[in-house]
Amino acid sequence: MSAPLLSVDGVTRRFGPETCGVLAVDNMSFDVRQGEFVSIIGPSGCGKSTLFSMLGGLLPPTSGRIAVEGDVITGPHPAVGMVFQEESCLPWRSVIDNVAFPLELEGIGKSERHDRAQHFVELVGLHGFEKRHPAELSGGMRQRVCIARTLAAKPRLLLMDEPFAALDEQTRLLLGDKVLQIQQELHQTTLLITHSITEAVQLSDRILVMTYRPGRLKRIVEVHLPRPRNADVVTSPEFGATVAEIWSDLREEASRGMAASEVS
Amino acid sequence: MSRLLPPAFGVLCIVALLCLLQLAIQAGIVDVYIVPLPTDMLASLPRLVEEEHVIRRFGVTFGETLSAGLLALVVGVALGMALQHWPRMRRAFEPWFALLAAAPLVMAYPLFLVLFGRSSLTIIVIAFASALAPVVLKTIEGFATIRPVLIDVGHSLRMTRAQEFRLILLPAALPEIFVGLRLALIFALINVVGVEFLINLGGLGQLISELSERYDLPGTWASIGLVVIVSILFFLLLDGGERWLRKRH
Structure with a gap:
């Protein structure tokens, strides 16, 4: 077995003082191996987005260590690409210039970076929209621009924080299909943060289930659905069984979350 | 071609309105001693050029407004960014700028006459002081309302502070800054013409004052029309500037 690309060891994050602050993530440990697609699933408020920010190096953990390719991270790591929950296209740039943005930062000349960006524009199915601006695109298309931009930087680890959360169910399934295709084509190691069980099962090799606040690792579910997969996988009996298995785990956590939000 | 059609239609409407006005005056519906005939206004232009040096005056008003506007741009954007950077300063001074606006x-x-004398400098300083507040306020707003996720994108791509400013913060704030600049130039022009009128000095404002005192109504109205043209020129200048800057990012 290959060495882990991402290794998370006893990571804890607390907001506010130790006595009365909020413990968002508590002692999480897990690895992601080269080429794997791992999802982290948990109810709202379980610290998923906090974990995402820590893995991306945008937020330091209170304790514990996160290592990417063996380097303990202290800030954003060049091997990690992030796709945010909120659509994050630069509205003043065209699609192609958005996708080429990381290449521009590397100092690559205009024609070469456009050529390279074109490949990723086509990969996410936006051929013909290169000259459009984000305001002219639908929410799903804008999120695909963000995915293409992140992929253009050639990250060894792709981190995605509920990238399809704001989209409708059909678009989510189809975009899930797109992500599957991309993952199969690029063998992209991916860590997806989501609250959608179907999305997690459709896409992942492994699913880490988190508890409601404080976010701890509750259990790891291995998904044995055959690859290559597509959106049709959701109709198979194995898919249903895995979804039911995760739901039974999550149900308790989600109820705790709901009860807590009703009390407050 | 289709891009030029809407502005052409707009100009056509103005011309049509002027024709209607002409007809209304000729029919006696509008008194010619209140509004002169548009054709008379046009006919007064050669005289204004010849006798009243209107081209030089146009240049003076344009130049004073441009100087006040540029000063407001430089000082206003710098002040706005400084206030946005130091939240305590912002809390202390932002209401004062709102009041100033x-x-x-x-x-x-x-007061300005006493401080700076009866000169173009006084006019520029007053116009600058009135134009400053909208630039400061809109610059603050432009930088304060940048979506945090765009800043996260910059961090995740490990941009330097300078890259972050040039490629994310500034282009994200530009539309608001330009709203401030548009307001600033309107305020500057109103004040330039107003003070020229009041202190009887320099450009188109003084000309309007003089011609109206001489009961030269076509000339007065033609000069007011020239002030509108100055304003249109600034509008086009800003529009072009904004488009150019947006293309560069």
Whole structure:
């Protein structure tokens, strides 16, 4: 077995003082191996987005260590690409210039970076929209621009924080299909943060289930659905069984979350 | 071609309105001693050029407004960014700038006359003081309302502070800054023409004052039309500037 690309060891994050602050993530440990697609699933408020920010190096953990390719991270790591929950296209740039943005930062000349960006524009199915601006695109298309931009930087680890959360169910399934295709084509190691069980099962090799606040690792579910997969996988009996298995785990956590939000 | 059609239609409407006005005056519906014939206004232009040096005056008003506007741009954007950077300063001074934006500063012209003398400098300083507040306020707003996720994108791509400013913060704030600049140039032009009128000095404002005192109504109205043209020129200048800057990012 290959060495882990991402290794998370006893990571804890607390907001506010130790006595009365909020413990968002508590002692999480897990690895992601080269080429794997791992999802982290948990109810709202379980610290998923906090974990995402820590893995991306945008937020330091209170304790514990996160290592990417063996380097303990202290800030954003060049091997990690992030796709945010909120659509994050630069509205003043065209699609192609958005996708080429990381290449521009590397100092690559205009024609070469456009050529390279074109490949990723086509990969996410936006051929013909290169000259459009984000305001002219639908929410799903804008999120695909963000995915293409992140992929253009050639990250060894792709981190995605509920990238399809704001989209409708059909678009989510189809975009899930797109992500599957991309993952199969690029063998992209991916860590997806989501609250959608179907999305997690459709896409992942492994699913880490988190508890409601404080976010701890509750259990790891291995998904044995055959690859290559597509959106049709959701109709198979194995898919249903895995979804039911995760739901039974999550149900308790989600109820705790709901009860807590009703009390407050 | 289709891009030019809407502005052409707009110009056509204005021309049509002027024709209607002409007809209304000729029919006696509008008194010619209140509004002169548009054809007379046009006919007065060669005389204004010849006798009243209107081209030089146009240049003076344009130049004073441009100087006040540029000063407001440089000082206003710098102040706005500084106030946005230091939140305590912002809390202390932002209400004062809001107050300044609403104040009829032109009423204080005697004070400026005493300070700077009866010169173009006085006019520029008053116009700058009135144009400053909208630039400061809109610059603050432009930088304060940048979506945090765009800043996260910059961090995740490990941009330097300079790259972050040039490629994310500035282009994200530009539309608001330009709203401030548009307001600033309107405020500057109103004040330039107003003070020229009040202190009887320099450009188109003084000309309007003089011609109206001589009951030269076509000339007065033609000069007012020239002020509108100055304003249109600034509008086009800003529009072009904004488009150019957006293309560069």
